Amino acid sequence: MIIGVTGSSGKLGRATVDRLRGEGHEVIGFDLVGPPGAGFTRVDLGDYGQTLDALLGVTARHDGLDALVHLAAIPVNGLVPDAATFHTNVTATFNVLHAAHRVGIDNVVFASSITAMGFPFDEAPPALPVDESYTSANNTYGLGKVAEEAIVGQLARWGRTSYTALRFTNVVAENEYDTFARAAEPGYRRDLIGSWVDARDGALAVSLALAKPRPGFRVYNVAAPTSGTADPSRIVAERWFPGTPIADDLGEYESLMSTRKIQAELGFAAEHDWR
Numbered sequence: 001m002i003i004g005v006t007g008s009s010g011k012l013g014r015a016t017v018d019r020l021r022g023e024g025h026e027v028i029g030f031d032l033v034g035p036p037g038a039g040f041t042r043v044d045l046g047d048y049g050q051t052l053d054a055l056l057g058v059t060a061r062h063d064g065l066d067a068l069v070h071l072a073a074i075p076v077n078g079l080v081p082d083a084a085t086f087h088t089n090v091t092a093t094f095n096v097l098h099a100a101h102r103v104g105i106d107n108v109v110f111a112s113s114i115t116a117m118g119f120p121f122d123e124a125p126p127a128l129p130v131d132e133s134y135t136s137a138n139n140t141y142g143l144g145k146v147a148e149e150a151i152v153g154q155l156a157r158w159g160r161t162s163y164t165a166l167r168f169t170n171v172v173a174e175n176e177y178d179t180f181a182r183a184a185e186p187g188y189r190r191d192l193i194g195s196w197v198d199a200r201d202g203a204l205a206v207s208l209a210l211a212k213p214r215p216g217f218r219v220y221n222v223a224a225p226t227s228g229t230a231d232p233s234r235i236v237a238e239r240w241f242p243g244t245p246i247a248d249d250l251g252e253y254e255s256l257m258s259t260r261k262i263q264a265e266l267g268f269a270a271e272h273d274w275r
Contacts, residue, residue: 004065101161112165132167
């Protein structure tokens with residue numbers, strides 16, 4: 001396929017571009033910065049005209065896309081003022097996905113986040129592991145992701161496009177594993193309910209979603225199936241969220257951010273584990 005990837009220069013974006021090209025796809029990166037060459041075009045996604053024009057076609061780059069992966073965003077709260085985080089991210093997502101609808105791209109995968117499901121989990125979730133049925137925003141980044149999912153849920157009614165939201169947790173690059181030296185600390189990754197995902201496995205999730213499109217809107221958690229903490233998951237869950245119901249069949253080191261749905265429906269099997 002010819003696949004457009006927004007945010008192609010980010011941590012997850014780079015891994016996604018590498019994976020998709022390795023699978024034989026032609027990939028066009030769209031971002032504010034990127035490597036010069038035929039595989040990249042500079043686009044300000046806050047500008048709807050630029051966004052629509054880029055998806056329609058770019059001279060010497062492409063004359064139409066088969067699929068679109070939208071990863072571009074201010075990645076966390078705090079890099080800019082809170083309201084700017086919301087305005088920037090939601091505007092870019094609306095521009096990208098509305099333009100994709102107008103262009104007729106019928107296979108769209110986009111990045112949602114653990115922040116749409118309770119991060120930083122100051123309040124206990126209703127049950128553990130936390131699955132895709134739980135939505136709760138506690139900062140403007142998360143509020144933006146909830147808004148984006150709601151927008152796409154309505155866009156999906158306008159045609160036969162496959163929209164897949166991937167709720168990524170903390171993405172860890174292959175050279176960032178030294179952080180797991182703290183895995184035995186009682187509060188390590190508490191705000192992430194112990195979850196993490198290798199960037200290359202995040203890219204795998206994108207690839208699987210693209211390969212199995214389904215008209216409509218669907219949401220999947222994307223995390224390593226095993227936790228980023230050294231203690232068994234049930235012990236960690238009882239420590240952090242006393243009294244919260246825990247699944248009887250919770251695996252010894254199973255992630256408290258459930259990946260059961262993406263494993264069952266898309267065949268996701270992480271290829272990297274800090275252990």
